[in-house]
Amino acid sequence: MTTEFVFPKIHTFPPLYTEQPNSTILSNQLDSWCQIILQYCEFYKITSLNRNGTPKYSQIESLSIDSLPPIFENKSINRSTNDNFRNVIIHHLIYKLKKAQYIDPKKPELGIYVYWRSLVEWGQLLYDYVDSTGQLGTVLTLYELTKSDESGLPDSLKNLDEGLLIKIVKDYLIKQGKAQILMNEDNEIGGVKIV
Amino acid sequence: MGQQTSTPPKITAQDKAIFQLKQQRDKLKQYQKRLTIVIDKQSNLAKQAIKDKQLDRAKFYLRSKKQQQSVIEKTYNQLDNLEGLIGTIEFKLIEKDVLYGLQQGNAVLKKLNNEMSIDKIDKVLDDLQDERVKVDEISDALGMGSGLTNQEEDEVDEELRQLELQVNGPTKQEIVEDKLPQVPTDKIMPQVPNEPVHDTEEPNIESERPNEPIAN
Amino acid sequence: MNYSWQQDRAAYSQLGRSISEKHTDQLSTQLSVFQSALINFASEHGNEIKSNLEFRNKFTHLCNSIGIDPLELLLYTGSKNSKIRLDNFYIALAVRIIEVCQQTRDLNGGLISIKELLSILKENDSLQINITSNEIEKSLSYLNTLGKGYEILNINDKKWLKFSSATGSGISNDQKRVYELCSFMGGFVTYKLLRDNFEWDKVRCKTVIDEMIMNGLVWVDTQGENGQYQYWEPSWISN
Numbered sequence: 319m320t321t322e323f324v325f326p327k328i329h330t331f332p333p334l335y336t337e338q339p340n341s342t343i344l345s346n347q348l349d350s351w352c353q354i355i356l357q358y359c360e361f362y363k364i365t366s367l368n369r370n371g372t373p374k375y376s377q378i379e380s381l382s383i384d385s386l387p388p389i390f391e392n393k394s395i396n397r398s399t400n401d402n403f404r405n406v407i408i409h410h411l412i413y414k415l416k417k418a419q420y421i422d423p424k425k426p427e428l429g430i431y432v433y434w435r436s437l438v439e440w441g442q443l444l445y446d447y448v449d450s451t452g453q454l455g456t457v458l459t460l461y462e463l464t465k466s467d468e469s470g471l472p473d474s475l476k477n478l479d480e481g482l483l484i485k486i487v488k489d490y491l492i493k494q495g496k497a498q499i500l501m502n503e504d505n506e507i508g509g510v511k512i513v
Numbered sequence: 514m515g516q517q518t519s520t521p522p523k524i525t526a527q528d529k530a531i532f533q534l535k536q537q538r539d540k541l542k543q544y545q546k547r548l549t550i551v552i553d554k555q556s557n558l559a560k561q562a563i564k565d566k567q568l569d570r571a572k573f574y575l576r577s578k579k580q581q582q583s584v585i586e587k588t589y590n591q592l593d594n595l596e597g598l599i600g601t602i603e604f605k606l607i608e609k610d611v612l613y614g615l616q617q618g619n620a621v622l623k624k625l626n627n628e629m630s631i632d633k634i635d636k637v638l639d640d641l642q643d644e645r646v647k648v649d650e651i652s653d654a655l656g657m658g659s660g661l662t663n664q665e666e667d668e669v670d671e672e673l674r675q676l677e678l679q680v681n682g683p684t685k686q687e688i689v690e691d692k693l694p695q696v697p698t699d700k701i702m703p704q705v706p707n708e709p710v711h712d713t714e715e716p717n718i719e720s721e722r723p724n725e726p727i728a729n
Numbered sequence: 730m731n732y733s734w735q736q737d738r739a740a741y742s743q744l745g746r747s748i749s750e751k752h753t754d755q756l757s758t759q760l761s762v763f764q765s766a767l768i769n770f771a772s773e774h775g776n777e778i779k780s781n782l783e784f785r786n787k788f789t790h791l792c793n794s795i796g797i798d799p800l801e802l803l804l805y806t807g808s809k810n811s812k813i814r815l816d817n818f819y820i821a822l823a824v825r826i827i828e829v830c831q832q833t834r835d836l837n838g839g840l841i842s843i844k845e846l847l848s849i850l851k852e853n854d855s856l857q858i859n860i861t862s863n864e865i866e867k868s869l870s871y872l873n874t875l876g877k878g879y880e881i882l883n884i885n886d887k888k889w890l891k892f893s894s895a896t897g898s899g900i901s902n903d904q905k906r907v908y909e910l911c912s913f914m915g916g917f918v919t920y921k922l923l924r925d926n927f928e929w930d931k932v933r934c935k936t937v938i939d940e941m942i943m944n945g946l947v948w949v950d951t952q953g954e955n956g957q958y959q960y961w962e963p964s965w966i967s968n
Binding site: 327328331332333334335336338339340342343345346347396397398 | 835836917942943944945948949950951952953959961963965966
Binding site: 455456459461492495497500502508509511513 | 539
């Protein structure tokens with residue numbers, strides 16, 4: 319992945335980095351920001367962000383996550399959002415657009431999952447993969463479902479963040495009655511059985 | 514699909530066992546990955562050492578690299594074992610399912626066969642015969658029970674005979690009449706050409722006609 | 730059992746989807762045929778539609794019931810020959826312009842450049858009609874009977890459409906000058922720039938700018954050079 323994400327033109331609009339006092343304008347501005355975040359994350363297959371808005375996890379292994387162009391900063395026009403505004407944007411993304419969730423609601427400092435693909439869509443993808451490979455009803459380890467080179471994982475699922483995988487299973491598949499989880503010896507979720 | 518939240522699938526003891534094995538397998542795979550990286554690093558270090566003319570050091574790196582490689586080989590064997598075991602267990606589980614299916618089928622077949630035993634069939638046929646006899650008895654009973662005694666029945670028969678006599682006359686005469694056509698009456702007919710006219714004059718006296726042959 | 734039930738279900742829903750897709754396809758072809766028939770009808774009987782009230786009501790009702798905007802038909806019928814646009818066309822266009830103004834008000838506070846307006850009109854319209862800025866001006870003249878709600882302004886040789894916003898009384902002369910300076914400066918002004926160019930004192934700057942912020946006519950940027958606040962006109966984004 320050598321190509322770089324092309325930010326929309328509004329990303330070089332200097333006032334975008336200042337929280338607008340006019341509430342109608344602000345809501346437009348927040349929508350614009352969220353759009354940028356979602357496009358950016360989808361482009362780099364980033365499934366979670368740190369609290370300060372830097373990428374936390376990407377499915378693309380070869381991606382050096384620390385050298386990506388920052389979302390909340392534009393060096394070419396010498397602008398960046400302050401922490402407070404950044405939180406407002408993330409809050410908007412989580413509660414208004416419902417396109418993100420805290421990784422752990424009790425520990426917001428751990429960052430957020432960004433849902434450019436919804437949990438339902440993820441769950442469907444996972445289920446379809448397990449179904450199409452004849453593995454329904456078989457116990458699968460998380461390692462097998464994310465890292466393994468031999469299991470013919472589709473690119474969309476490859477190298478998925480295990481935390482997100484667990485969330486997909488817990489918040490969607492189990493609620494649908496389609497999955498059950500298994501604990502490993504460290505009493506952590508280590509496997510899943512999808513039927 | 515499934516709007517209603519149904520109960521999640523159950524984890525069986527076998528599931529747990531396979532899960533354990535697979536976890537071991539995953540650990541082995543991770544271990545292999547780590548070793549491969551170490552080996553790469555060591556060959557690079559060895560190269561560097563040769564460049565720096567530190568042959569001893571290069572040899573040390575190569576030696577430990579060799580060691581790592583043999584470890585990797587061992588892990589591959591173990592991995593093989595594990596994968597084999599997992600495969601066998603999974604296959605056994607399927608076999609178990611098949612066996613269960615066969616058992617079920619067998620039980621059903623047995624049950625059906627039991628219901629078809631010879632004794633039972635004989636008994637059913639016997640029963641059938643019994644019932645038939647009963648039916649006969651009943652219909653006999655019904656025949657006897659029409660409300661008349663034996664004597665009355667005889668009287669009815671006698672009356673019938675009388676009635677027959679009245680209508681048809683004695684049965685022996687009927688037999689004689691039957692023989693009549695053998696008599697060549699047609700030859701007589703031309704000699705009595707007027708008789709048909711008489712006949713037409715008194716056509717209703719049918720009862721006299723049977724008497725005529727007796728007069729002849 | 731459960732599995733096969735689910736399979737059946739999936740197969741049924743698949744079938745249902747393909748059937749309904751087919752239906753939609755058929756319906757949309759039918760509708761487009763009907764639509765073009767309607768357009769022909771409207772252009773042939775245009776005068777009658779106009780003069781006969783009962784006839785017009787029925788026609789409008791017909792259009793509504795199949796989801797065709799009668800205005801769209803007007804745009805069509807009025808634009809058959811692009812050299813001779815009919816009244817119909819300008820009236821329909823004026824309605825479109827008002828729609829765009831309403832939709833974008835939250836973003837621009839009631840001031841839109843003609844250039845942007847044209848590009849939005851082209852984007853929204855499925856009709857592929859070439860519209861020029863002259864035609865926009867002509868359309869707007871039809872709206873004058875409704876009061877001076879829509880007005881063309883010239884700011885630095887560029888044409889802008891100003892329309893009265895729900896929050897304010899419109900664009901004052903001072904605000905217009907702020908916009909002039911913005912377009913001259915590449916998108917923004919500062920208090921200092923206003924002072925240097927127009928010799929406004931601080932109070933006047935603040936009053937004008939604050940009102941413009943309130944009406945959504947400018948965006949604030951607190952990270953300007955030397956810590957000066959910059960005030961940007963939002964059409965910069967789409968230009």
